[in-house]
Amino acid sequence: MEEIFIERQDNNLRIALREHGTLKECLFEEEFSGPSPGQIYVGVVKDVIPALNSAFIDIGHEKNAYMVLNKINKNIKTGDYIVVEIMKEALGEKGAKVTTNISVPGRYVVLISKKGVSFSKKLLEDKNYQEHIKFNLFMPKEAGVMIRTNSLNVDIEAVNEEVRNLDLIYEKIMIDGKHSLKPRILFDCGGILGRILMDIIGDNTGKVVVNNLEDYKYIKNHIIGKPDLIVDVELYEEKVDLFCKHNIEKEILSLRNTKxxxxxxxxxxxxxxxxxxxxxxxxxxxxxxxxxxxxxxETNLEAAKEISKQIMLRNLSGIIIIDFIRMTNFNNMKKISAALIDGFKYDKKKTMIFPPTKLNLVQISRKRRGKTIYEYIEEECGLCRGKGNRIKLHYLLHMMKNEMVDIEEKFDFQNIYIELDEIYKKDVQGNVVEFIKQLKAFDKTVYVNFIENLNNYKIEPLLFNSQINKIKHLKIYDCNE
Structure with missing residues (x-):
């Protein structure tokens, strides 16, 4: 069974999936005020440019969103109010990409603008099930229904119940959009947590552990009325952060290894x-x-199985090129490709695997969602002029803070000794107060030893005067002064 750990810290949401005790997938999301995929807005058309086949729409944010014109929306004109859904978030100077094809997702179905009944790709070959659904499905008056694969796990009554609930949401979105006097958001899909839960909680999920009370309540409410979800939801309230307590932090850090x-x-x-x-x-x-x-x-086959795991663990996306060891047997390469495809069969992101080239190169295209492991824990190293990366100082401080909490439960101490790589020396000495603040150590006297090429960090209490006397020159903060 799967276990899901959800940790919220300020604007960051971290999610880890474990199966039989093994880390399977990590997601790192950041709450921000900009438009996010899945959100629905009412906006006003600011400009239509036929030469670019695009329209630019004010949705209430700094940058206008843009929309590609098609047969459905080609007749819009400047000043029109329209309801749009975010397809891609804003990037650089470009605003968010939007569409008039509105969707309201559920676990078993998705309500869509195009009327009628459609089915997910995995259901297209099951003609008997399609007929059963078409004959018994409750159909909304103003929306179409796309049947998801999860509907196979429940009876038609559960499917229809969800359709009715989503139809109320869909109707409200359209009514609010029609009567809005200015651009604004109409539907948020539960924020980042709501959008992620739709994908990660399944019939194989046994437990969800969460450290935030509001998230706990949301998840409990999310599984109500879903008969295929039998999930134990647990609120974590200990001092040590959730990921540190369950040793997930160390597993995440190990993913920096390139080999x-x-x-x-x-x-x-x-x-x-x-x-x-x-x-x-x-x-x-x-x-x-x-x-x-x-x-x-043999090496390529084992590598293909491991690569799919590593891509999901590290949350890699975009273009991924795999250079397999050269083989001359075409059938062997087909088996490698099949193993690679099989490794992504439970991947919730849109992933495309292209046929191998004559040089045994395979290209993967994977949809981006959230940060990669590298974006989350690494930053450019100023000492190597942007040519290298180091672990973010605030990430190290986060781990040290948790380790100090653990030490405080075992010892009564006032002095703490820390070892850090010297690449952090300038940052720490340049703003000691901020360093102590993030460490939450204003009640401690802190000694820091900067060591060249230190792979990790070290933190330990100083319990004896003999220890303190040897390292007086390393003191950076005195809680008694």
Whole structure:
């Protein structure tokens, strides 16, 4: 069974999925005031540019949204008020991309603007089920219904109940949009948490642990009326942060490693460029000179299975290029591709895997949602002129703060000793008060030793005067002064 851990810190939402104790997927989202995919707005058309086949719409944010014109919306004109849904968030100088194809998602169905009944791709071959749905489905007057795969797990009454509830929401959106006098948001889909829950909670979910009371209430309400969801929702209230308590923080940190070992002695290396992620497969110690094709196939097969796991764990997206070990047997490469596709069968993001080239290169295109593991925990290192990255100082402080809470439960102390890589020396000494504030150590005297090429950090209490006397020169903050 799956366990889901949801930790909210200020504007950040972190979600980790574990299955049988193994970390399976990580999601990092940031709440912000800009438009997000899935939100529905009423906006006013500010400009229509036929040459660009686009319209620009004021939805109440700093940047106007843009919409591609098509047969349905080609007759809009400047000054019109229209209801739109966010497809892509704003990026750089470009505003959010929107559409007039409105959708209100549920677990079993999605209400859509186009009338009639449609089915998810996985249901297209089940003609008997399609006929059963069409004959028994409650149909809204002003919207169409797209049947999701999850509907297979419940009876038609549960499906119809959800359709009726979503229809009330859909009608309210349209009425509010019709009578609005200025651009504004009409539907938020439960914010980031609501949009994510729609995908991650399934019939294989046994427990959800959450550290925020409002999120706890929302999740409890989310599973009401969904007979296929039997989930234990637990509110976490201990001092140590949720991810630290369950050792998820250490697992996340380990994902910075670019090299991932394979069981057969080979490894995969995951690297980033400005335009894409590149994954290289190496046979390493898995070498059999008598049968190089067999060695390449075995290493590639294991790598294909591991790569899908690593992409979801690290939340990689965009263009991903995989350089498999060269093989001459075409059927072997087909088996590698099949294993790679199978590894993404439960991936909730839109993922496309393209056929391999003659050089055994495979391209993956994966939809972006949230931050990658690198964006979340890394930043440019100023000492190497932007050519390298380091762990964000505030992320290290977050872990140290939790470790200090754990130490305080075991010892009574006033002095604390910390070891940090010297690449953080300028940041710490430049703003000691902020460092102590994030560490929540104003009641402690703090000693920091900056060490060259330190891979991690160290934090420990100073319990004896003999310890303190040896490191007086390392003191950066005195709680008694």
């Amino acid at each position: 991932v070992p394979l069981k057969n002695g080979g490894n995969i290396v995951i690297e980033r460029t400005e335009a894409m992620h590149v994954i290289d497969i190496n046979s390493a110690s898995n070498i059999n000179e008598k049968d190089m094709e067999k060695t390449a196939f």
